[in-house]
Amino acid sequence: MDPSFPRPLVMVDTALFTILDERLCLLLTQRKEPPFERKLALPGGFVHVDEDADTEAAARRVVCGKIGFDAPYLEQLFTFSGATRDPRGWSVSVAYYALIPASLLDRSQTAEAFPVEALPALPFDHDRIVAKAIERLRGKATYSSLPAFLLPATFTMNELHRIYEQTIGVRLDKASFRHKILEQGIIDPVPSQFRIGAHRPAQLYRLANRVLTAFERKI
């Protein structure tokens, strides 16, 4: 390899979204090493040139290390760089964000979830990463099936409705929402399966399997 000028640190950082108590939350980790040892931060790590196929593989590795399984939805967010973002010097961080249904998390994991409006101060440039991740999530939620990935495999129409309202942050008409979602075919009803409770049973739905491909045509 020819170029002899200094090569920067290359890392990945991940913004892991979930919804707890009807609030959009981020999973943070207590850092085990300096710099910022013991501080809460976004899960991240260095890219291992020998074992990671690419930065997405590195991100998946980091996410698995945090939650113990593969995230249902993971997408590259933005690449942050510069001399000031890390005290160790000029670095590059390829940031990813992921959506994780709360139902897949156990207690020890949800204990480290913080509502996005009440995050602790974050080290490095993690505030910028978080801001960008929320921006992207909100933006995409309006025209895609993204928020559905915050729900378990099956869900009711009203649960989906609430999730959309929470991620976008605006009120949505029930009837119109229903129409649009069903028209776009991003979810299918699960035949003769209902959520039973104290009231009228609600039809259960699941993501149509072509959703991810249809979605990736965007952006």
Added chain:
Amino acid sequence: MDPSFPRPLVMVDTALFTILDERLCLLLTQRKEPPFERKLALPGGFVHVDEDADTEAAARRVVCGKIGFDAPYLEQLFTFSGATRDPRGWSVSVAYYALIPASLLDRSQTAEAFPVEALPALPFDHDRIVAKAIERLRGKATYSSLPAFLLPATFTMNELHRIYEQTIGVRLDKASFRHKILEQGIIDPVPSQFRIGAHRPAQLYRLANRVLTAFERKI
């Protein structure tokens, strides 16, 4: 700096869009060094940790080296990585795309412009970068003022209309287009300035200066 594992090559590659003869084109460069010496490729280069503030600065440097001035619109696209994209080994490329009015280019520069439907075979993973850049441009064109950056500082409504049709690739109603564009306030008429020709003079418009900020709320 502690981590002792191998650090990858970090570079930037840029997809420079312009419109020539009503066709969306990309500016390519003949490579001056191996690998792929003399082949046409996307303009790119290594990130200089010492002189580039961040990858965006590196991208601006590359773009200036190609066209001789700063691009009116430049945006980070995606970060590509892996062991196979460059024969020199595992590498990271932060890709950017830019929009450049053809009127700012001179003859020697337009000579290296190729319509996106008739590109030569590109080295590295530049095909993927180009595909992603077109995808992004098309996607954003539908809900933003992006295509206006392919025009000179002032332009007529019909010129803007045509640019939108070309970048999105679908026919747009004249009257509806007019309404929407003016309603969104992304352009302003230039008082008492008209494009004169063999026919009825056309009102000239320019981008409203708040466009970029309004636009960046998206994505």
Added chain:
DNA sequence: CATTGTTAATTGTTATTAACAATCAAGCGC
């Protein structure tokens, strides 16, 4: 100097779509 051609800009009409409000349906507890 009217006629014609060409592009600019506007208007009106119709069809779609979304927003709003109300109603109907289905279970449970009492």
Added chain:
DNA sequence: GCGCTTGATTGTTAATAACAATTAACAATG
């Protein structure tokens, strides 16, 4: 059965977009 709560649907109105046609403004032409 009756009221309560949540699910699901319907209908009506308002806002938007699509389509078609018209008017406006000039230059070139004979």
